[in-house]
Amino acid sequence: MKSFMHQGLSLTLFLKLAALSLAQEDSNDDATLNPARDILSCDAVSCSQNDMSTICSQPSSDNADEIGVGLVSKAINVSDSTQLSLTLIDGYPVGSYGDSLSQYDYTTRTLYVGAPPDTNLSSQPRACVLMMQHQATTFPYATQDSSGSDGQSVTTCPQEFLLDGTTTRAVLSNVGNFSYPSSASLSYCEALAQYVEYRIHNDDIAFGVYYSALVTVAGGTVSGPGFATYDAADIPTSSDATSTNPDSCQPVQPANYQLYNVTSMTQVLRGGSMDQSPITGGRTGYTPIVSVVYGGDDGDDDYSNPEVQFLCMHLRQRDNEELPYSAIANGGAGASAIAESCWLVVAGALLASVLYSYR
Ligand SMILES: *[C@@H]1O[C@H](CO)[C@@H](O)[C@H](O)[C@H]1NC(C)=O
Ligand SMILES: *[C@@H]1O[C@H](CO)[C@@H](O)[C@H](O)[C@H]1NC(C)=O
Ligand SMILES: *[C@@H]1O[C@H](CO)[C@@H](O)[C@H](O)[C@H]1NC(C)=O
Ligand SMILES: *[C@@H]1O[C@H](CO)[C@@H](O)[C@H](O)[C@H]1NC(C)=O
Secondary structure, eight states, X not given: OHHHHHHHHHHHHHHXXXXXXXXXXXXXXXXXXXXXXXXXXXXXXXXXXXXXXXXXXXXXXXTOBOOEEEEEEEEEESSSSOEEEEEEEEEEEEEEEEOSSOEEEEEEEEEEEEEOTTOOGGGSOOEEEEEEEETTBOBOOOSSOTTTOGGGGBOOXXXXXXXXXXXXXXXXXXXXXXXOOTTOSSOHHHHHHHHHHHHHHHHOSEETTEEGGGEEEEEEEEESTTOOGGGBOOOBSSTTSOOBOTTSOOSOSSTTOEEEEEEEEEEEXXXXXXXXXXXXXXXXXXXXXXXXXXXXXXXXXXXXXXXXXXEEEOOEETTSSBOOSSSSBTTSSOXXXXXXXXXXXXXXXXXXXXXXXXO
């Protein structure tokens, strides 16, 4: 039954990709909506070369849990004078869930915001971040290989996500139409995420080339009312995650920024199970992150016309290699799935050229 579902979805993906290849159109021309910002890795965290106890320090053992880290410096302008950075970390905490019926390993992908020292984020204009998953993992790449082409070290979203702007338009329109119910028990940004998820599940069955029912959205507050200063990031400063120290060498650029946690999502690892499939991104795909900034300075909020940006983030390990496809540590299951997704790219290209020759 399950494998049937995957077959059906793969076929849909195939056909859409074939259509995309035929269209040969670069829909990523809107640099404001989807800016090409560098995604820095642990290489940029120079203090970790001397301090062996940070999350970016090389693990001492070869079979250590692998952690993915991606940093975007000054990614979000919340006001003319305040630029915030983003840090996305995959791999802390990790664990295993389940019983005899279903058993999964998982990792956690957590998004942090970096702010200049001594910034009071709750007195800045309101800003939210929406973070998305597909099938409880990253979004799989389909039109580029997963072995590290240039496109993956910048925040540009791939064509299979943008699909001529259909995805960005759907998100923009739903973000613009959201109004916060005064009776809500969720925070503004959590309620926004819940609304966007609800709308894309109900309005549209397509989300880029993806099936919208498989997309989940988490939201967190980046600044403004509701930002809790106690959210100062709790990033482990030892590789066994037993100690934390917000004042020590933190994975953020610029290096003097202070990190705060924003939101996190649990990622299901299907590396060892029958669920392994090329339409599952595992840990090697990309995470779409949408920033939504309301109003400008002076509390002059414009809630109907927020500034929205899409950033697609692909993470690398501390040594700059690819993360394991769908396992906590390298050497786990998953190599065959990477081979499978390469096959999907090749097959998609073949199908496209076949269709093309019949036109
Ligand atoms: C943010 O502000 C800086 C400095 O004012 C500017 O250079 C940059 O283009 C702005 N970025 C965005 C996404 O608007
Ligand atoms: C930060 O700003 C908020 C809202 O303006 C204010 O209530 C709070 O006291 C400020 N916190 C600090 C530490 O200054
Ligand atoms: C947002 O609201 C406008 C005006 O009511 C409506 O035309 C549009 O379809 C709505 N968008 C979505 C995605 O529901
Ligand atoms: C951030 O971390 C703190 C401390 O671990 C926790 O209490 C808080 O709920 C977290 N906030 C978010 C938004 O995840």
